[in-house]
Amino acid sequence: MTPEERAEHTEHMREWSAKANRENWAEGEAGRLCEELYRAYLKYQQYLERNHFAKYQSQDVEAVSQQLYLQLQENLAKARVAERCLHIKSNGSQCGSPRMKKSRLCFAHTRMKETRPHALGLPSLEDPNGVQLAIMKLVQLLIDDKVDAKKAGMLAYLIQTAANNVGKVDFSPEEEPAK
Numbered sequence: 001m002t003p004e005e006r007a008e009h010t011e012h013m014r015e016w017s018a019k020a021n022r023e024n025w026a027e028g029e030a031g032r033l034c035e036e037l038y039r040a041y042l043k044y045q046q047y048l049e050r051n052h053f054a055k056y057q058s059q060d061v062e063a064v065s066q067q068l069y070l071q072l073q074e075n076l077a078k079a080r081v082a083e084r085c086l087h088i089k090s091n092g093s094q095c096g097s098p099r100m101k102k103s104r105l106c107f108a109h110t111r112m113k114e115t116r117p118h119a120l121g122l123p124s125l126e127d128p129n130g131v132q133l134a135i136m137k138l139v140q141l142l143i144d145d146k147v148d149a150k151k152a153g154m155l156a157y158l159i160q161t162a163a164n165n166v167g168k169v170d171f172s173p174e175e176e177p178a179k
């Protein structure tokens, strides 16, 4: 490959990357194709590690592929963030399940959001951390006289039911990402 050809090739790759960037990564298709390309590139790198002669021959394309690789890494990071549920769990970690089409949340958290009460600020009861926080919240509401005894009694019963259920529910199914 002559320096001119290499420059042209690099320019072509740059245009390709810019075009790929313009695509909507949140729609998934570009991100998935990019992921495949990225995996193929990693295999290629491993092949070069095993075969020093090929590595010597490949030096012409190394500069271009290195640039492409860095761009792919950046795009993949964007795609991963874009396609994941943004719900923050009680322990502060992000849900990370595939999100629903045209939603910032996964299937389970879209449903949970619909069922969350507006008053009292009770946390989600989806995991043991949430149940524990709900108990603490209820204690606070009772001590601060923000909830009447009858309602508190019913809430305590429901939180207890949630505590019994929490080990049996599964809100992290292997869903297909948004298409």
Ligand SMILES: [Zn+2]
Pocket: 085, 086, 087, 095, 096, 097, 105, 106, 107, 108, 109
């Ligand atoms: Zn989620």
